[in-house]
Amino acid sequence: MPALLRNTLFRNQALNITAFIIVSVIKTVLSLFVLLTAVAYTVWLERKVVGHMQNRWGPTRVGPFGLLQPLADGVKFLFKEDLTPPHVYKPLYIAAPMIAVVFALTSIAVVPFGNWIKIGTLHIPLQITDVNIGLLIILGVTSLGVYGVALAGWSSNSKYSLLGGLRASAQMISYEISLGLSLVGVLMLAGSLSLRDIVDAQRGVFWGFIPRWNIFYGGQFIAFFIYLMSAYAETNRIPFDLPEAETELVAGYHTEYSAMKFAMFFMAEYANMITVAAVASLLFLGGWHGPVFGPPILRALLPVFWFVLRIFGFLFVYIWVRGTLPRFRYDQLMAFGWKFLLPLAIANLLITALVVAIRS
Amino acid sequence: MLHLILFLVFGAVCVAGAVNLLAQRHPINGALSLVAVMGSLAVEYLLLGAEFVAAVQVIVYAGAIMVLFVFVIMLLNAGVEERTKGSRVALLFGVPGMLLGSVLIGWVLLGHGAETVPVGALPGAPKVIAWLLFHDFLLPFEVTSILVLIAIMGAVVLASHPDTEQGKKES
Numbered sequence: 001m002p003a004l005l006r007n008t009l010f011r012n013q014a015l016n017i018t019a020f021i022i023v024s025v026i027k028t029v030l031s032l033f034v035l036l037t038a039v040a041y042t043v044w045l046e047r048k049v050v051g052h053m054q055n056r057w058g059p060t061r062v063g064p065f066g067l068l069q070p071l072a073d074g075v076k077f078l079f080k081e082d083l084t085p086p087h088v089y090k091p092l093y094i095a096a097p098m099i100a101v102v103f104a105l106t107s108i109a110v111v112p113f114g115n116w117i118k119i120g121t122l123h124i125p126l127q128i129t130d131v132n133i134g135l136l137i138i139l140g141v142t143s144l145g146v147y148g149v150a151l152a153g154w155s156s157n158s159k160y161s162l163l164g165g166l167r168a169s170a171q172m173i174s175y176e177i178s179l180g181l182s183l184v185g186v187l188m189l190a191g192s193l194s195l196r197d198i199v200d201a202q203r204g205v206f207w208g209f210i211p212r213w214n215i216f217y218g219g220q221f222i223a224f225f226i227y228l229m230s231a232y233a234e235t236n237r238i239p240f241d242l243p244e245a246e247t248e249l250v251a252g253y254h255t256e257y258s259a260m261k262f263a264m265f266f267m268a269e270y271a272n273m274i275t276v277a278a279v280a281s282l283l284f285l286g287g288w289h290g291p292v293f294g295p296p297i298l299r300a301l302l303p304v305f306w307f308v309l310r311i312f313g314f315l316f317v318y319i320w321v322r323g324t325l326p327r328f329r330y331d332q333l334m335a336f337g338w339k340f341l342l343p344l345a346i347a348n349l350l351i352t353a354l355v356v357a358i359r360s
Numbered sequence: 361m362l363h364l365i366l367f368l369v370f371g372a373v374c375v376a377g378a379v380n381l382l383a384q385r386h387p388i389n390g391a392l393s394l395v396a397v398m399g400s401l402a403v404e405y406l407l408l409g410a411e412f413v414a415a416v417q418v419i420v421y422a423g424a425i426m427v428l429f430v431f432v433i434m435l436l437n438a439g440v441e442e443r444t445k446g447s448r449v450a451l452l453f454g455v456p457g458m459l460l461g462s463v464l465i466g467w468v469l470l471g472h473g474a475e476t477v478p479v480g481a482l483p484g485a486p487k488v489i490a491w492l493l494f495h496d497f498l499l500p501f502e503v504t505s506i507l508v509l510i511a512i513m514g515a516v517v518l519a520s521h522p523d524t525e526q527g528k529k530e531s
Contacts, residue, residue: 131411132485133411133412133415133486136412139423140419140422143418143427144422146427147392147395147430150427150431150434151388151392151430153434154433154434165434166431166434169427169430169434173424176423
């Protein structure tokens with residue numbers, strides 16, 4: 001049996017194949033639905049928060065507090081005319097947004113969002129599939145996402161798009177190294193690549209009251225800093241949003257896109273933000289650990305709530321940074337990535353390895 | 361059974377991607393077919409039970425090296441390549457080479473000198489790979505890393521122009 005199936009089945013021996021398939025389909029559909037809704041409302045949150053930071057209201061017209069704004073936007077995107085400029089290379093021009101959004105949504109498949117729940121004899125992990133190389137799969141899938149951006153830039157056949165695409169691919173390759181290296185320290189502390197095991201390794205407290213999250217325990221706050229910076233660059237967000245810098249490149253790689261194709265890039269960006277936030281919570285902030293109390297139903301759902309709360313906090317910081325910092329210059333971006341973050345990540349890796357080796 | 365079907369399907373995708381790579385006239389389509397080949401190879405590894413190798417295949421080859429390829433093609437703005445009638449050398453050595461290769465593969469597949477392993481039985485967990493790399497084959501591993509380092513230094517030397525004014529300023 002391949003690793004994917006074997007792993008999930010061994011941990012729920014009560015499940016037979018049919019129940020497994022039904023539960024998997026339900027989990028997949030539910031996760032996808034929640035993720036897409038979260039993407040839509042992250043956009044709303046961003047507009048609202050940045051609005052308040054800039055002393056204006058943000059969306060207010062559609063529904064109470066503008067809460068139906070994402071719905072209105074979605075309808076608008078669907079009914080807008082889908083222009084295809086005559087000078088584009090059509091196959092890739094159409095495929096690029098699909099590539100971007102597919103890879104952005106795929107990585108949710110291995111993200112665990114809570115403990116186990118028990119329904120009758122079924123013992124269901126709150127995760128679409130528990131793979132023992134979960135983290136590597138997330139890294140692999142997100143590293144493929146760059147094709148969407150790069151190909152969009154190239155196939156649009158316009159100078160702004162091409163420059164945006166080039167910048168995006170250079171930036172994403174550069175920062176992926178620091179991002180990967182910053183995670184290795186956490187892996188060494190947990191001794192596993194499975195996201196569930198990594199979270200389980202962060203259970204409990206030390207010195208009586210401080211939670212054993214990786215950001216506190218084992219000195220991984222440096223790694224967290226590196227991860228934070230690289231994650232901003234990976235998702236092309238301010239202060240690293242050079243690929244779509246309006247002042248120089250109109251809109252960068254998606255200049256030539258309109259209607260739903262443009263919306264797909266937008267969805268991919270926000271889905272990537274959520275994935276990055278989820279990984280940060282799982283690896284550095286203790287995943288779903290938190291006070292759990294009350295009746296069984298509350299006990300099952302509170303971990304999910306704590307996890308979502310962490311993701312929300314991370315997204316808020318994202319938006320906060322966007323409302324605060326100006327954009328870097330491109331040479332500053334590259335120098336920061338290669339000459340500062342990378343050596344720092346390697347130093348952190350060496351020190352963590354030393355500590356782990358001495359302790360064992 | 362399901363895994364065998366998947367294995368065959370992705371094997372077919374892999375071969376189709378490789379053939380498409382040769383047939384395509386635009387470099388970027390060629391590069392993307394190679395990405396498809398890498399991706400389906402990763403799935404094959406996964407089905408064989410080598411999950412770590414599969415993940416590394418995607419991250420390193422499909423996610424990093426091929427992105428660099430695409431990057432270079434975009435940067436050079438390479439156009440559609442011209443068809444030639446092929447070279448005589450390729451005909452002279454290529455056809456016998458290919459025949460020899462197919463005979464060799466056929467020989468191996470028919471069970472001479474190769475052991476077969478059931479699907480998913482190969483050891484592929486990260487721990488096993490790590491033990492092999494950093495314990496059993498430590499010296500070859502380190503030697504390879506020095507080789508890569510030398511290659512990087514060579515690239516830097518080739519890219520810099522120590523003779524020109526600009527190069528002196530940079531170095």
